[in-house]
Each structure stands twice: as structure tokens, then as C-alpha cells.
Amino acid sequence: xxxxxxxxxxxxxxxxxxxxxxxxxxxxxxxxxxxxxxxxxxxxxxxxxxxxxxxxxxxxxxxxxxxxxxxxxxxxxxxxxxxxxxxxxxxxxxxxxxxxxxxxxxxxxxxxxxxxxxxxxxxxxxxxxxxxxxxxxxxxxxxxxxxxxxxxxxxxxxxxxxxxxxxxxxxxxxxxxxxxxxxxxxxxxxxxxxxxxxxxxxxxxxxxxxxxxxxxxxxxxxxxxxxxxxxxxxxxxxxxxxxxxxxxxxxxxxxxxxxxxxxxxxxxxxxxxxxxxxxxxxxxxxxxxxxxxxxxxxxxxxxxxxxxxxxxxxxxxxxxxxxxxxxxxxxxxxxxxxxxxxxxxxxxxxxxxxxxxxxxxxxxxxxxxxxxxxxxxxxxxxxxxxxxxxxxxxxxxxxxxxxxxxxxxxxxxxxxxxxxxxxxxxxxxxxxxxxxxxxxxxxxxxxxxxxxxxxxxxxxxxxxxxxxxxxxxxxxxxxxxxxxxxxxxxxxxxxxxxxxxxxxxxxxxxxxxxxxxxxxxxxxxxxxxxxxxxxxxxxxxxxxxxxxxxxxxxxxxxxxxxxxxxxxxxxxxxxxxxxxxxxxxxxxxxxxxxxxxx
Numbered sequence: 001x002x003x004x005x006x007x008x009x010x011x012x013x014x015x016x017x018x019x020x021x022x023x024x025x026x027x028x029x030x031x032x033x034x035x036x037x038x039x040x041x042x043x044x045x046x047x048x049x050x051x052x053x054x055x056x057x058x059x060x061x062x063x064x065x066x067x068x069x070x071x072x073x074x075x076x077x078x079x080x081x082x083x084x085x086x087x088x089x090x091x092x093x094x095x096x097x098x099x100x101x102x103x104x105x106x107x108x109x110x111x112x113x114x115x116x117x118x119x120x121x122x123x124x125x126x127x128x129x130x131x132x133x134x135x136x137x138x139x140x141x142x143x144x145x146x147x148x149x150x151x152x153x154x155x156x157x158x159x160x161x162x163x164x165x166x167x168x169x170x171x172x173x174x175x176x177x178x179x180x181x182x183x184x185x186x187x188x189x190x191x192x193x194x195x196x197x198x199x200x201x202x203x204x205x206x207x208x209x210x211x212x213x214x215x216x217x218x219x220x221x222x223x224x225x226x227x228x229x230x231x232x233x234x235x236x237x238x239x240x241x242x243x244x245x246x247x248x249x250x251x252x253x254x255x256x257x258x259x260x261x262x263x264x265x266x267x268x269x270x271x272x273x274x275x276x277x278x279x280x281x282x283x284x285x286x287x288x289x290x291x292x293x294x295x296x297x298x299x300x301x302x303x304x305x306x307x308x309x310x311x312x313x314x315x316x317x318x319x320x321x322x323x324x325x326x327x328x329x330x331x332x333x334x335x336x337x338x339x340x341x342x343x344x345x346x347x348x349x350x351x352x353x354x355x356x357x358x359x360x361x362x363x364x365x366x367x368x369x370x371x372x373x374x375x376x377x378x379x380x381x382x383x384x385x386x387x388x389x390x391x392x393x394x395x396x397x398x399x400x401x402x403x404x405x406x407x408x409x410x411x412x413x414x415x416x417x418x419x420x421x422x423x424x425x426x427x428x429x430x431x432x433x434x435x436x437x438x439x440x441x442x443x444x445x446x447x448x449x450x451x452x453x454x455x456x457x458x459x460x461x462x463x464x465x466x467x468x469x470x471x472x473x474x475x476x477x478x479x480x481x482x483x484x485x486x487x488x489x490x491x492x493x494x495x496x497x498x499x500x501x502x503x504x505x506x507x508x509x510x511x512x513x514x515x516x517x518x519x520x521x522x523x524x525x526x527x528x529x530x531x532x533x534x535x536x537x538x539x540x541x542x543x544x545x546x547x548x549x550x551x552x553x554x555x556x557x558x559x560x561x562x563x564x565x566x567x568x569x570x571x572x573x574x575x576x577x578x579x580x581x582x583x584x585x586x587x588x589x590x591x592x593x594x595x596x597x598x
Contacts, residue, residue, distance in 0.1 A: 002041055002042055002043055003042045003043070003288065003289070003290060004042070004043045004045070004282045004283045004286055004288070004289040004290070005034075005037045005042045005043065005044045005045070005283075005289070005290050005291075005292070006044075006045050006047075006263075006267070006283040006284075006289060006290065006291040006292065006331075007030050007033060007034045007037070007044060007045070007046040007047070007292055007294065008047060008048070008263040008291060008292065008293045008294070008333070009026050009027070009030040009046065009047070009048035009090070009293075009294050009295075010025070010026035010048065010293075010294060010295035010296065010299055011048055011049055011050060011051040011096070011259050011262050012026070012050060012051065012079055013050070013051050013052075013056050013057070014050035014051065014052045014057060014071070014072040014075040014076045014079065014095070015056045015057055015059070015060040015071065015075060016060065016075055017075065017078045017079065017082060017358050017359065017360060018079055018082050018083075018358070018359045019349050019356045019357055019358050019359060020342065020349070020357045020358075020359060020362055020371065020375075020387065021341065021342045021343075021344075021348065021349030021356075021387075022296075022349075022359075023082075023083075023086060023359055023371075023375070024339060024342040024375045024379045024380060025294075025295060025296030025297075025338075025339040025341075025342070025380070026048075026294050026295050026296065026339075027083060027086060027088055028086065028088075028371070028372050028375040028376060028379070029294055029337065029339060029375070029376075029379075029381075029453065029455055030046065030088070030292075030294035030337075031046075031086070031087065031088040031089055031372075031508075032372070032376055032450070032455055032458075032508045032509055033292065033294070033337070033450065033453060033455075033508075034046045034089055035089060035507065035508040035511060035528070036447070036450040036451075036508045036560065038089075038553055038556060039504075039507065039508070039556070039558050039559055039560040040447065040451075040560045041559070041560070043282065044091070044553070045091050045267060045270065045280075045282075045283050046089060046090050046091050047090065047091060047092050047093075047094075047263060047266035047267055047270060048090060048093055048094075048262070048263075048266065049092075049093050049094035049095045049096060049262060049266055050072065050075070050076045050079055050080075050093075050094075050095045050096065051096055051255065051259045051262070052068075052072040052076070052095055052096045052097045053096055053097070053234075053236060053237040053238065053252070053253075053255045053258060053259070054136060054232070054234065054236070054237060054254070054255025054256075055133075055134070055135065055136045055139055055234070055255075056139075056255075057071055057072055057236065058133070058234070058236055059139075059176055060075075068236045069097065072095070072097055076095050076546075076547055077533075077547050078360075080093065080533050080547045080548075080549055081360065081533060082358075082359040082360050082363070083531070083549060084530075084531050084532070084533045084549055085359070085360070085363045085368055086359065086363065086368050086371070086372065087368050087372070087511050087512060087528075087530050087531065088531060088549070089529065089530070089531050089551055089553050090531055090549040090550065090551070091270055091550060091551070091553070092266050092267075092269060092270040092273070092548060092549070092550055093266075093531075093548060093549035093550070094262075094266050094269055094546065094548055095546055096238075096258060096259060096262055096265075098265075098269065098538055098539070098540070098541070098544075098546060099538055099539060099540025099541040099544075100265060100268060100269045100272065100538075100539050100540055101238070101258070101261075101262060101265040101266075101269070102238045102239070102540075103265075103540065104261060104264060104265035104268055105238045105253065105257075105258045105261045105265065106238065106239075106240075106241040107325065107326050107327070108261050108264070108310065108314050108325065108327075109230075109240075109241065109253070109257075110241060110325075111313070111314040111316075111324075111325025111326065111327075112191075112310065112313035112314055112325075113242070114322070114323070114325075115313055115314075115316050115318065115321075115322030115323065115325075116192075116195075116320060116322065117191065117192050117195055117196075117309075117313035117318050117322070118189050118190065118191060118192065118230065118313075119189070119190050119192050119227065120187060120188070120189055120190070121187070121188060121189075121190045121227065121229075122185055122186070122187050123185070123186065123187075123188055123190075123229065124165075124167050124183040124184065124185060124186070125183065125184055125185075125186040125188070125232075125233060126140055126154065126166050126167070126172070126181035126182070126183055127181060127182045127183075127184055127233075128174060128176070128177070128179065128181060128182075129179060129180075129181070129182050130177065130179060134232055134233040134234055134250075135154075135166075135174055135176070135181050136154075136155075136232065136254070136255070137153065137154030137155035137164075137165070137166045138153050138154060138155050139154070139174060139175045139176055140153065140154035140166040140169065140172050140173070140174060140175065140181055141153055141154070141169070141172070141173060141175050142154075142169030142170055142171045142172040142173060143169060143170035143171055144157040144159060144160060144162070144164065144169070144170075145164075145168050145169065145170055146160055146162050146164075147159055147160035147162075152164060152169060154166030154169060154172070156301060158298065162224060166181070166183075167183050186233055188229045188230075188231045188232070189229070189230050189231045189240070189245075190227040190228060190229050190230065191227060191228045191229075191230050191257075191306070191309060191310070191313075192227055193225045193226060193227055193228055193305075193306075193309060194225045194226065194227065195318050195319050195320060196225065196308075196309045196312055196313070196318045196319060197222055197225045197319060198319045199312055199317060199318055199319055200221075200222060200225070200305065200308060200309060200312065201222040203308060203332060204218055204221065204222065204304065207335075207336075209335075209452075210335060210336060211336075211337065211338065211382060211453070212382065213297065213338065213340060213382050213383070214300055214304065214336050214337075214338050217297070217300045217301075217304070217338075218300065218304045218305070218336075221301070221304060221305045228306070229254055230253060230254050230257040231245075231251055231252065231253055231254055231257075232251075232252055232253070232254045232255075233250045233251065234250065234251075234252045235249055235250055235252070236252065237252030237253055237254075237255060237258065238252060238253045238258045239251075239252060239253075240252070240253060256302055256306070257310075260302055260303070260306060260307040260310065261310065263293070263307075264280075264284065264327070264330065267280040267283060267284060268280050269539065272539055273536075273539070273550075281328075283331075284327070284328075284330050284331055285327075285328050285329065285330070285331070286331070287331075289331060290334045290335075291331055291332075291333050291334045291335075292333070292334060292335050292337055292453070293307075293333050293335070293336050293337065294337045294338075294339075295336075295337075295338050295339075296338065296339055296340075296341065297338050297339065297340050297341065299338070300336060300338050303333060303336050303338075304333075304336050307333070308332045308333065311330050311331075311332050312332070314327065314330060315328075315329045315330060317329075335453070337453045339379065339380050339381055339382075340380040340381070340382065340383050340384045340385070341380055341384045341385075342375075342379060342380045342384075342385055342387055343380075343384055343385065343386050343387065344357075344386065344387050344388075344594070345386070346386060355594055356594060357387075357593055357594065359371075361592055361593075365590055365592075366396075366581075367512070368512055369400075369509075369510040369511070369512050369513045369578075370392075370395075370396050370400065370578070372509055372510065372511075373395065373396075373399075373400060373459070373509055373510060374391075374392055374395055374396075376455045376456065376458075376459045376509045377395065377399075377455075377456055377459040377460065377463075377509075378391060378395060378456075379455075379456075381454075381455060381456050388586075389585055389586050389587070389588070389589040389593070390586035390587070391586075392586070393581045393582075393583060393585050393586035394586065396578060396580070396581050397580045397581055397583070399463060400510075400577075400578040401576075401577075401578040401579070401580045402580075403463065403466050403467060403470060404463070404466050404502070404506070404577065404578070405576060405577035405578040406470065407466055407469050407470050407473070407495075407499060407502070408499055408503075408517055408520065408574060408577050409574050409576060409577065410473065411469075411473070411492065411495040411496055411499050412496070412499070412520050412521065412571055412573075412574045413573060413574060414478060414479065414492055415492045415493075415496060415571050416571040416572060416573050416574075417573075418485075418488065418489075418492070419489065419492070419571075420570060420571065421522070421568050421569050421570045421571050422493065422496055422521075422522070422565050422566060422567050422568060422569045422571065423488075423489035423490075423492050423493050423567070424489055424493070424567050424568075425489065425490045425493035425494065425567075426486040426487070426489065426490045427490070428490065428494070429490075431472065431475070431476070432490060432491070432494045435468060435469060435472045435494060435498055436494060436497060436498065438465060438468055439465050439469075439497070439498045439501040439502065439505075439562065440501065440562045442461055442462060442464070442465050442501070442505055443501075443504075443505065443560060443561060443562060445461050446458045446461045446462050446505050447560055449461060450508065455509075458508075459506075459509055461505075462502065462505040462506050462509070465498065465501065465502050465505065466502050466506075468498075469495060469498045469499070469502065472491075472494070472495065472498075473491070473495055476491045478491040478492055478495075493565070493567075496521065496565055497562075497564070497565050499517070499521065500521055500562075500563065500565050501562050503517040503518065503521070504558060504559075504560065504561075504562070504563075507527070507528050507558050511528035511530070512528070512530075513577050513578070514527055514528045514558070515527045515528050516575075516577060517577065518557075518558075520571070520572070520574040520575075521565065521569070521571070522566070522569035522570055522571055523557075525557055526555050526556060526557055527556070527557050527558050528556060528558060529551055529552060529553045529555055529556040530551065531549045531550065531551040532549070532550065532551055533547055533548070533549055534547070534548055534549075534550060535547055536548055
């Protein structure tokens with residue numbers, strides 16, 4: 001039975017190109033998962049977009065002498081190209097500056113407001129003394145008053161995990177220019193988080209099968225339920241649809257508030273563009289649907305606490321009830337799939353510090369599948385992981401080129417040379433049957449790991465089949481069976497069948513090379529569909545155009561099953577699947593990459 005599966009992917013800020021640390025958290029894992037789910041026959045809706053509001057865009061705009069909209073336009077297109085190049089199969093990758101997103105955000109807010117889960121409050125706000133501009137909490141850092149960590153943000157301490165107010169920090173300073181912020185009184189609207197303590201606590205208590213790193217982080221969330229501001233003193237963002245607020249030039253929704261609503265607004269936009277404006281209901285109102293949220297660990301709070309609270313508030317399901325909003329009862333997340341950080345020399349990737357490898361540079365030099373594979377098999381799935389060029393080169397040369405590429409090349413080359421196509425098998429030996437059985441069994445083991453977002457284990461299990469097939473060929477030595485062509489043909493047929501199966505198993509990880517293998521095996525048509533970047537008219541703002549990522553993924557031919565190869569299908573001489581990298585690259589990396597310090 002086909003299940004509607006929502007893949008909700010974290011929204012990257014449109015204030016610069018993406019680096020490989022970004023896509024190791026939200027990008028590659030979400031696409032590996034979505035490709036598998038489609039191959040397994042489920043109806044996937046994969047949505048996200050660029051996060052374009054708030055101070056990060058204003059800061060970058062000031063640096064470049066552009067308007068906030070121009071800045072967002074520039075980097076949204078760059079990011080779209082990066083994600084397209086990686087082969088991330090978004091049904092819709094949009095942006096938060098669309099008319100559709102503003103409307104949906106305002107409707108969600110109004111439902112929460114009517115249900116009593118939004119309260120006004122006079123508070124202290126941080127202002128830059130030199131510019132007079134509001135400083136968001138995340139742009140203020142100082143010493144945590146709870147654990148003493150020097151580097152806590154104004155909204156949260158990453159060391160102890162506690163939520164904070166910027167005014168609570170010891171020795172607060174602006175992360176933009178280092179100056180001490182000025183704190184002034186201002187009125188804002190707050191999400192009444194304490195009003196969700198019971199319902200949110202019950203919901204979190206049912207999530208016992210989440211990744212350990214997520215469970216550990218969320219365990220104490222309900223112990224620190226304080227009101228959180230959802231508006232900010234800014235002139236860039238979604239306007240507040242209330243009398244006394246909507247016409248104030250410096251009052252907008254806080255960027256974190258409208259960004260998480262983007263998962264739903266993107267689904268609504270996708271439905272509107274599909275020709276059926278109600279199509280989003282299959283994933284959001286359907287009790288049989290499943291929703292998976294992909295992000296880095298610094299976003300867990302917003303997806304395990306804040307976003308569920310907003311949904312409960314809209315649904316009228318907080319501690320003091322209420323009425324469902326205009327979108328009915330919206331589903332809460334089923335799983336938070338959070339990765340840890342990909343580091344370099346023990347430090348987070350950082351554009352400002354020069355510790356950065358941009359996605360577009362990496363793709364230009366090495367192609368998408370090497371990066372996808374490295375992130376899947378050696379990335380920060382459950383703990384911080386250091387990226388090293390030496391490990392990258394080793395993985396590419398010994399696993400992708402020597403193991404997988406060599407298996408494909410020699411199996412197809414021998415069949416092409418001796419038979420011109422897929423040979424006829426004769427009597428199978430125990431070794432033949434065991435190898436084919438191992439490949440068939442891997443569909444269950446690899447599939448189960450992919451269903452549970454255990455990408456390292458899934459990739460390793462798939463490569464175990466590849467290793468077994470290589471050993472089989474070395475043991476059987478078909479190149480020495482000239483005097484026994486029937487046995488030779490049986491060995492080659494067995495090897496080709498396992499190559500076909502292994503290619504299916506590896507398709508979620510290596511979609512670009514999987515298409516090559518499909519064609520090398522004599523297949524035609526699309527095996528692993530790819531996204532496309534389009535320029536479209538904004539649905540609600542006349543004259544505005546937006547770049548979106550989308551695709552026709554229903555045309556994907558790959559299915560999660562072993563399919564018997566067709567005897568007699570013509571085979572051409574294959575070309576190498578992966579080029580081996582110069583081992584010296586492992587010492588320093590390419591000349592455009594930052595130098596690692598040990």
C-alpha cells in the first residue's frame with residue numbers, strides 16, 4: 001500500500017552559497033531518503049526553499065550594497081544551482097519571500113491568535129548602537145549564565161542546550177561588529193509556549209525511536225517552556241495581520257516563526273502549481289501520512305518544540321483547547337532526522353573564518369556522486385565528523401573506483417567481449433545461488449536501514465554485496481574459462497544480475513552513476529530522475545518571478561526490487577564509472593580548498 005511521505009528539508013539562508021557542511025545535514029540525507037521512498041512505491045512530497053527574511057539577509061545586503069530582495073534573489077539562484085547539481089529531488093524548492101508564503105504564515109498566526117496562544121508583552125530588545133538596527137538573538141553572543149560557556153547565542157546555548165534571552169548573557173556582544181548591544185523596551189507578540197507543556201510533553205514522550213542524538217536533546221525541552229517572541233523590530237519580513245501592528249514600518253514576524261511555517265506553505269504552493277489546490281491535504285490532513293524533517297543539530301529545538309507548538313496552536317490542540325484553523329488539523333512531525341556537524345580540523349565549516357568548501361567548487365572538481373557517497377557513508381549522521389581530503393580520496397579510490405566501478409566495468413566488458421550481450425545461464429552452482437541470494441536479501445536489510453534513516457549502515461550493506469561479487473569473480477575466474485563457455489556464461493550472467501541488483505541498492509546514494517550503469521546494462525529511459533531549475537511567475541505578486549527546483553519523479557524507472565536481467569540484451573563496452581584521484585590530493589586537497597591544520 002502506498003504511503004504519503006512528507007520529506008521536509010531545512011531551509012538554507014539566502015545570504016551566500018552553500019558549503020558541504022550545510023548539505024551534509026539537510027541536503028544529501030533527505031534526498032537519499034526520498035529517492036528510496038519513491039523506489040519503494042510511496043508518494044513523496046519533498047519541499048523546502050530559501051529562508052530570506054530577518055537580519056542575516058540585511059547584514060549581507062549591507063555588505064554588498066544591495067537591497068534585501070536583490071540579495072535574496074542573487075543567492076536563491078546560486079543555492080538552487082548547487083542543489084540541482086547535487087541531484088536533490090525536490091518536488092518544490094521555493095522561497096519565503098513569495099506571496100503564497102506570506103498569506104499562509106498570516107493564516108497560521110491568526111488561528112493561533114484566535115485560540116489564545118499568542119500574547120503581547122513588553123520586553124527588552126537588543127539594538128546596535130552604531131546602526132540603530134535591531135539585533136536578533138542569534139546575532140548576539142556572550143557567556144552562558146547557566147553553564148559558563150563563552151560563545152552562547154542570545155536564543156540558546158549550544159553547550160548546555162538551554163533556551164536563553166539575549167539580555168541574560170554575561171558580557172553580550174554583537175556577532176556582526178563586536179560592539180556591546182543596547183537593550184531597550186519594546187512591545188512584541190509572544191508564542192505562549194507554557195500553554196503547550198502538557199500536550200507537547202505527551203507528544204514528545206511517544207517518540208522513543210528517534211535518533212539517540214535527537215532524543216537526548218529533546219528530553220528536557222518541556223522543562224524549559226517559556227514564552228518566545230514571534231515578532232521583531234525589522235522592516236524586512238512578513239507583516240503582522242493585526243490592527244495596530246500591520247501598518248507599523250518596523251514590525252515583522254521573527255524569521256524563525258515564518259521559516260518553519262515554510263514546510264506547510266511550500267506544500268500549499270506545490271499543490272496550487274500542480275493544478276489541484278487541495279492536493280497538500282494528502283500529506284497534512286491524512287492520518288496515514290508520515291512526515292520526516294531533515295536538518296542539522298542546531299535546528300532541533302525549532303522542529304521538536306517550536307514547530308509542533310505552532311501546529312498545535314493552529315489546530316486548537318494546546319493545553320486550553322481551541323478551534324481548528326483554516327487548514328484543518330495539521331499533522332505534527334513523525335520523525336526529526338537531525339545530523340551532527342561536519343567539521344574540518346575539528347572546527348565547524350565557517351565562511352567568515354575561511355574554513356569552507358563550497359558545494360559548487362566541489363561539484364565542478366569531483367562531480368555529485370562522490371560527495372553524496374562520502375556524506376552517506378562517512379558523514380555526521382549521529383556524531384560530529386571531521387572531513388579530511390585523505391579520507392575522501394580513500395573512499396573514492398578504494399570503494400567507488402576499485403570496488404564498485406571495477407565490478408561494473410569488468411563484468412560488462414567480459415560479457416560484451418565474449419557474447420556481445422547478456423549471456424544465457426546454464427546450471428547454477430552453490431556459489432552462484434548464494435551470491436544471488438545475498439543480493440536479493442540486501443533489499444530488505446538496506447531498505448530497512450533507509451526507512452529508519454540509517455544511511456551509513458544502508459550504504460555499507462549495499463557495498464557488502466559489491467565486495468561479495470568482486471570476490472566471486474576473482475574466485476570463479478571467468479577469463480580462464482575459454483574451454484568451458486557454458487560455465488563462463490553462467491558466471492558472467494550471475495555477475496551481471498548482481499551488478500543490476502547492486503545498482504538498484506546504490507541508486508539512492510549514487511543516482512547520476514546509477515543512470516550510467518542502467519544504460520551500460522542495456523537499459524533505456526530514465527532510471528534515476530533529476531531535478532530541474534525553472535523560473536516561474538509568483539502566484540500572488542504580479543510581475544515577480546521566482547526560481548524553483550522541481551521535477552517529474554514519477555517517471556523514475558527504478559523500483560526497490562530485484563529484476564531479472566534480460567538474456568540477449570546487447571551490451572556496449574563500458575566507460576569507467578569513477579576516475580581514481582591522485583593520492584597526493586589527500587595530503588593538501590585541491591589548490592582552491594582551505595588548508596587543514598593539524
